[in-house]
Amino acid sequence: MRITALAGGIGGARFLRGLRAAVSPGDEITVIGNTGDDIHLYGLKVCPDLDTVMYTLGGGINEEQGWGRTGETWSIKEEMKAYGVGPEWFGLGDRDFATHIVRTQMLAAGYPLSAVTEALCARWQPGVRLLPMTDDRVETHVRITDADGPRVVHFQEYWVRLHAAVDAEAIVPVGADGAKPAPGVLEAIAGADVVVLPPSNPVVSIGTILAVPGIREAVAAAPGPVVGLSPIVGGAPVRGMADKVLAAVGVETTAAAVARHYGSRRSGGLLDGWLVDTADAASVDQVTAAGIACRAVPLLMTSVEATAEMARAALELAAEAAK
Numbered sequence: 179m180r181i182t183a184l185a186g187g188i189g190g191a192r193f194l195r196g197l198r199a200a201v202s203p204g205d206e207i208t209v210i211g212n213t214g215d216d217i218h219l220y221g222l223k224v225c226p227d228l229d230t231v232m233y234t235l236g237g238g239i240n241e242e243q244g245w246g247r248t249g250e251t252w253s254i255k256e257e258m259k260a261y262g263v264g265p266e267w268f269g270l271g272d273r274d275f276a277t278h279i280v281r282t283q284m285l286a287a288g289y290p291l292s293a294v295t296e297a298l299c300a301r302w303q304p305g306v307r308l309l310p311m312t313d314d315r316v317e318t319h320v321r322i323t324d325a326d327g328p329r330v331v332h333f334q335e336y337w338v339r340l341h342a343a344v345d346a347e348a349i350v351p352v353g354a355d356g357a358k359p360a361p362g363v364l365e366a367i368a369g370a371d372v373v374v375l376p377p378s379n380p381v382v383s384i385g386t387i388l389a390v391p392g393i394r395e396a397v398a399a400a401p402g403p404v405v406g407l408s409p410i411v412g413g414a415p416v417r418g419m420a421d422k423v424l425a426a427v428g429v430e431t432t433a434a435a436v437a438r439h440y441g442s443r444r445s446g447g448l449l450d451g452w453l454v455d456t457a458d459a460a461s462v463d464q465v466t467a468a469g470i471a472c473r474a475v476p477l478l479m480t481s482v483e484a485t486a487e488m489a490r491a492a493l494e495l496a497a498e499a500a501k
């Protein structure tokens with residue numbers, strides 16, 4: 179079986195670890211990773227979501243944080259601080275720096291991000307094929323109004339520095355309009371037996387991937403079923419700031435509203451199936467009424483086995499939707 183998943187950072191990566199555990203030997207998983215969270219710092223290109231997927235599946239992630247490397251040290255950051263060079267609010271550790279140096283060096287030598295990602299994965303052996311959504315530069319920016327007045331900040335500044343404490347007024351995937359899907363992305367969707375939307379942020383992770391012209395259309399037209407898992411449990415995001423960015427696009431923070439936001443494939447949307455948490459079992463009928471097959475199952479990724487169980491439920495729902 180060929181499975182293609184669209185994924186953001188921590189939630190997406192943890193789900194993929196469960197998906198990888200759930201599939202049979204010989205099944206192939208392709209991951210289309212969000213690169214809208216990418217940021218250029220100290221002359222280096224940092225790709226947080228690609229790295230989070232790569233480290234999580236490759237066994238190098240800091241499990242507690244969910245991002246960055248295990249056994250990390252911080253000498254470079256301290257030296258930068260001694261020079262008065264920031265930003266201090268973004269935590270790049272020494273081990274992680276090596277990834278960004280290799281990536282930036284290869285990009286400067288002319289390799290596209292997709293080839294660089296493949297080269298980095300040759301070390302980490304994530305057990306999936308990891309593709310960036312695009313080789314072009316896309317950066318998610320967030321419009322806010324705070325004590326400094328109305329302004330637009332990089333997504334990482336909104337999330338890491340400002341802790342999403344102010345409302346997001348608009349989400350702008352700068353550069354997405356003119357970006358092209360990376361090599362292999364459209365083929366991975368068109369060639370998949372199942373397309374999965376993990377419980378990643380529907381706006382700044384999955385939404386940004388879908389904003390690359392051609393990708394939303396490819397998912398809507400995928401020959402296989404498309405199933406998603408709700409990142410909202412009991413009216414709140416399991417982690418992250420989905421509530422803030424959903425509000426910015428006029429979507430309520432409920433499992434059913436996110437399903438309706440993606441829409442049913444029967445009416446030009448993206449989903450054949452949607453899993454909600456058992457806490458949201460009451461919303462199954464609403465989702466079904468929207469033309470999307472829906473089941474309530476436990477959706478808290480408390481262990482790899484619990485997450486594999488979620489992935490199995492998603493694949494079963496896909497199989498039913500395909501009938």
Ligand code: FO1
Binds near residue numbers: 270274338
């Ligand atoms: N998240 C934080 O909350 N604080 C950080 O300082 C931070 C640094 C960082 C560095 C590299 C990286 O790959 C990820 C990092 N993250 C950090 C996670 C990241 O901000 C977000 O969780 C994702 O971009 C959202 O998917």
